[in-house]
Each structure stands twice: as structure tokens, then as C-alpha cells.
Amino acid sequence: xxxxxxxxxxxxxAVVNAWRHRTMTVITVLIVSLMMTTLxxxxxxxxxxxxxxxxxxxxxxxxxxxxDESPPSDVLALRQELLDDPRTISVEYVTKEQALERLxxxxxxxxxxxxxxxxxxxxASLEVRSDDPxxxxxxxxxxxxxxxxxxxxLPQDVVKNLIRISQVATFLGYGLGAGLALVALFVIGSAIxxxxxxxxxxxEVLRLMGASDHFIRWPFLLEGVFxxxxxxxxxxxxxGIAYIWVHEVLQQLISFLPVSLDTTYLLRLxxxxxxxxxxxxxxxxxxxxxxxxxx
Amino acid sequence: xILLQNVSKVYANGIHALRNINLEIAxxxxxxxxxxxxxxxxxxxxxxxxxxxxxxGAVIVAGHNVLQLPKRRLxxxxxxxxxxxxxxxxxxxKTVAENVAMALRxxxxxxxxxxxxxxxxxxxxxxxxxxxxxxxTLSGGEQQRVAIARAIIRNPDVLIADEPTxxxxxxxxxxxxDLLMQINGLGTTVIMATHxxxxxxxxxxxxxxxxxxxxxxxxxxxxxxxxxx
Numbered sequence: 001x002x003x004x005x006x007x008x009x010x011x012x013x014a015v016v017n018a019w020r021h022r023t024m025t026v027i028t029v030l031i032v033s034l035m036m037t038t039l040x041x042x043x044x045x046x047x048x049x050x051x052x053x054x055x056x057x058x059x060x061x062x063x064x065x066x067x068d069e070s071p072p073s074d075v076l077a078l079r080q081e082l083l084d085d086p087r088t089i090s091v092e093y094v095t096k097e098q099a100l101e102r103l104x105x106x107x108x109x110x111x112x113x114x115x116x117x118x119x120x121x122x123x124a125s126l127e128v129r130s131d132d133p134x135x136x137x138x139x140x141x142x143x144x145x146x147x148x149x150x151x152x153x154l155p156q157d158v159v160k161n162l163i164r165i166s167q168v169a170t171f172l173g174y175g176l177g178a179g180l181a182l183v184a185l186f187v188i189g190s191a192i193x194x195x196x197x198x199x200x201x202x203x204e205v206l207r208l209m210g211a212s213d214h215f216i217r218w219p220f221l222l223e224g225v226f227x228x229x230x231x232x233x234x235x236x237x238x239x240g241i242a243y244i245w246v247h248e249v250l251q252q253l254i255s256f257l258p259v260s261l262d263t264t265y266l267l268r269l270x271x272x273x274x275x276x277x278x279x280x281x282x283x284x285x286x287x288x289x290x291x292x293x294x295x
Numbered sequence: 296x297i298l299l300q301n302v303s304k305v306y307a308n309g310i311h312a313l314r315n316i317n318l319e320i321a322x323x324x325x326x327x328x329x330x331x332x333x334x335x336x337x338x339x340x341x342x343x344x345x346x347x348x349x350x351x352g353a354v355i356v357a358g359h360n361v362l363q364l365p366k367r368r369l370x371x372x373x374x375x376x377x378x379x380x381x382x383x384x385x386x387x388x389k390t391v392a393e394n395v396a397m398a399l400r401x402x403x404x405x406x407x408x409x410x411x412x413x414x415x416x417x418x419x420x421x422x423x424x425x426x427x428x429x430x431x432t433l434s435g436g437e438q439q440r441v442a443i444a445r446a447i448i449r450n451p452d453v454l455i456a457d458e459p460t461x462x463x464x465x466x467x468x469x470x471x472x473d474l475l476m477q478i479n480g481l482g483t484t485v486i487m488a489t490h491x492x493x494x495x496x497x498x499x500x501x502x503x504x505x506x507x508x509x510x511x512x513x514x515x516x517x518x519x520x521x522x523x524x
């Protein structure tokens with residue numbers, strides 16, 4: 001109870017401080033919001049990129065189109081044979097109906113286009129996923145002679161190169177993201193340090209009056225957390241809007257695959273920004289005040 | 296109450312601020328610490344509130360050996376020894392009442408006590424009507440009275456004033472010293488560093504004079520300069 005009222009007193013003190021130093025508060029909040037929005041925007045772009053890569057990766061399949069009249073036992077035997085190889089990640093059996101369903105989904109905006117189809121012309125297939133392109137290549141060569149195999153589809157080198165480029169881009173993305181987070185950390189830390197520096201006289205007076213380190217530190221710490229939270233709020237709104245916009249662009253860009261709006265990702269992004277804001281605001285204040293607590 | 300034994304202070308730049316100081320101040324005494332600027336008054340004061348540590352010697356205040364005070368005990372010590380500064384050192388973003396209340400807040404005193412003591416103390420220093428104004432809108436004398444209210448609200452054992460009238464005109468200075476003597480009359484030991492001659496001559500209290508870091512005179516009921524009034 002005492003602890004609760006202590007925290008309440010300190011929070012009140014933090015709010016009053018923030019208000020009475022409103023110019024500094026506004027500047028700091030602006031800087032924090034700006035840096036966090038930049039970081040959030042980067043994360044959104046990074047996510048869009050990885051969604052595209054994931055889509056590309058799903059196409060690194062060896063697709064084995066099966067003859068329509070193949071005996072099921074032969075198909076199952078082939079599937080098992082492929083599954084037994086450790087280089088295989090998965091083998092998916094796609095029936096003729098499923099194949100047609102996929103086609104319909106792709107053309108859901110123009111159902112008229114599929115109207116003339118009376119019979120299902122699509123073959124059933126086995127989709128083999130592997131992270132080893134060489135393995136898929138050798139399988140493709142062997143399977144072409146198999147009587148139940150109608151045709152083989154293996155992604156071109158172009159796709160493979162594209163994936164490699166994308167992976168490098170993702171890797172660079174993580175590096176850039178980490179760098180950006182560091183810059184944000186530094187800028188926000190400096191902004192908070194300025195607000196603390198502007199009040200170093202106050203800290204000294206409190207110390208000479210016999211205030212404990214906790215007493216001096218808590219309002220600053222809460223003020224820093226408060227800055228971080230406002231920054232998180234502002235950046236979450238802006239980044240949320242950006243995410244929805246980017247999603248629409250992405251949808252148009254890769255219309256052949258349905259990309260659903262990932263609200264889980266958006267919530268996670270907001271959570272990350274909020275935690276980042278709290279952590280950096282609190283830590284920035286803590287470190288800044290510590291310098292003035294040595295008297 | 297206060298005991299300094301063979302205290303010397305040499306700053307890092309080699310200046311001998313204090314040389315072999317021996318001084319004893321009894322409970323409820325009022326002592327003027329006089330001397331020209333650079334004589335060592337401020338250093339002596341800083342040793343008492345442990346803003347500085349002596350190079351050698353012992354400083355004992357209200358039963359605490361100041362040198363052996365662990366860092367975590369320092370806030371508790373400073374709550375027993377109050378300080379008034381030449382430049383007031385009020386918190387500009389807090390009202391007069393909040394400034395005075397802060398002395399109790401840092402000591403974690405309950406709100407009920409704060410509500411009771413703050414108006415009482417402001418009345419004592421004659422600032423009741425300024426409770427909700429900010430310090431910078433007040434005159435120098437009024438600001439110093441806020442600082443004194445803040446210093447005495449905790450009923451400290453010792454009140455140390457470092458040139459409290461240094462920025463004030465003679466009439467206001469007289470009021471401040473009268474206030475300090477009144478507080479002394481209520482039982483607080485008061486040490487006032489000053490170079491205000493008239494003040495010292497008028498008050499006729501104990502005078503300790505420092506010259507180049509040494510005590511050259513310690514006279515009860517003394518004047519600013521020996522043998523002259």
C-alpha cells in the first residue's frame with residue numbers, strides 16, 4: 001500500500017515536471033516519436049520484403065504432374081520414395097480438384113474466364129519442397145522416365161538467383177535495422193539527457209536536502225518511460241497506417257498469391273515499439289540521472 | 296554538537312583551503328564564520344555537509360563522524376543538517392509551498408504532517424500569502440526566507456548558512472539575520488558564514504575568523520574585526 005502511494009506520488013511528480021518543462025517535453029517527445037516511427041517504418045518495409053521472399057520461396061518446388069490414370073499405389077510409392085530422402089522437406093499431393101480450386105482462387109475477380117471449362121483439364125501433382133536445388137534437379141532428370149509422370153516443372157535459375165538476392169537483402173536489412181535501432185537509442189538517449197541536464201541544479205539541491213538516490217531517480221525514470229510511451233503511441237499510429245498501405249501495394253504487386261492482412265504482425269509490431277519505447281525511455285533517464293548522483 | 300579536529304583541506308590544484316582547524320561548537324550556539332573571500336569559509340561549510348571531504352583530520356557533527364559516513368547513510372545525515380545558500384537554490388519549477396514541502400518529502404514524511412507543517416513554517420517566516428507563487432517572482436529577501444523555511448521545517452539539529460545575505464540589501468539582510476537568530480532561539484545550532492561587517496557587529500554573537508585557511512580569532516560576543524566596532 002505504501003509502495004503504491006509512493007509510486008502514485010512519483011508519477012504525479014513526473015507528470016507535473018513534464019508539464020512545467022513543456023518546451024523540453026514537446027521537443028523530446030517529437031524526437032522520440034520521429035526516431036521510433038523511422039524504426040517502425042523500416043520494420044514494415046522489412047516485413048513486406050520477407051513476405052515477398054516467402055512467396056518466392058514457396059515456388060521453389062519441384063512439381064511432378066501425374067498422368068490422369070496413374071494407379072494410386074504407384075503414386076503413393078513415389079511419394080514415399082521422395083519422402084524417404086533426407087533432403088526432402090515436404091511432399092504435397094494436389095488432386096485435380098484442388099488444382100482447379102487454386103486456379104479459381106487466382107481468377108476469383110474474373111470468374112467468367114473459367115466459364116468455358118466443362119471438364120477439369122488440370123492434372124494431379126506432387127509438389128516436392130527442398131532447400132537443395134541440386135537434389136531437385138537430379139530428381140527431375142530421373143523422374144522424366146517414370147510412366148506415371150506426365151511432366152516436370154522445375155523453377156528456373158532466374159528464380160533461384162532472385163531468392164539469393166532477396167536473402168542478401170534480408171541479411172542487409174537486419175544489419176540496417178540493428179544500426180537504425182542503435183541510432184534511435186543514441187538520439188533518444190541524448191534528448192532525454194538534455195532534459196535531465198537542464199535540471200541538474202534541481203538534482204543537486206535535492207541531494208543536499210538529503211533526498212535518496214531513489215527519490216531523485218524515480219520521477220525522471222517515469223518521465224522517460226512517459227516519453228517512450230508517447231513516442232510508441234505516435235509511431236504505432238503512423239506505422240499502422242503505413243503497414244495497411246504497404247499491404248495494399250504488396251497485394252497489387254503479387255496478385256497471383258493472396259496475401260492476407262497480418263493483424264498479428266501489426267500487433268506484434270506495436271508491442272515491440274511500446275516495449276522499445278519504455279525500455280529506452282527508462283534506461284536513457286536512468287543513465288542520465290546517474291551522472292548527477294555522484295556528489 | 297560540532298567538533299573539528301586538526302582538519303586540513305588541500306584541493307587537487309594544490310591550494311591549501313584549510314590548515315589545521317580545531318573548532319568546537321556547542322548545541323544551540325550561534326556562530327559567525329567571518330573572513331575575506333578565499334579565507335576558507337565555504338570550504339569549512341562544505342565539509343560540514345559533506346560536499347567535500349577533508350584531506351586530514353576529523354569532522355564530527357551531531358554524533359556522526361562525517362568521514363566514516365557510508366554513502367547510503369548520507370541522505371539521512373543531510374536531513375539533520377540543513378543548509379541555506381547565498382543563491383537560495385530553490386526549485387524554480389515548484390511553488391513556494393512545494394519547495395518547503397520538499398524538505399519533508401525527501402524524508403518520506405506523511406502527507407498529513409506536510410499539510411500541517413508547511414503553512415505553519417511559512418507563517419513563521421512571514422510568507423503565507425506567497426504559498427502558491429513561484430520563487431522567481433519573489434524578491435531576493437523573500438526567496439531567502441523560502442530557503443530558510445525549507446531548511447527549518449524538519450527541525451534540524453544544525454542550520455548552516457553560507458553567505459545568506461550576500462545578495463541582499465542591508466535592511467533585508469538584517470531581517471534574515473533576525474530570522475536566523477529567532478530560529479536559534481528555538482533551539483537550532485546556527486552557523487553563518489558571512490563577510491557582512493555590520494551584521495556581525497550588531498548581533499554580538501560568537502565570531503570565528505578565518506585568514507588563509509587558519510582560525511586567527513574565536514571570540515564570544517565579538518565583532519567583525521578584532522578590537523573595533
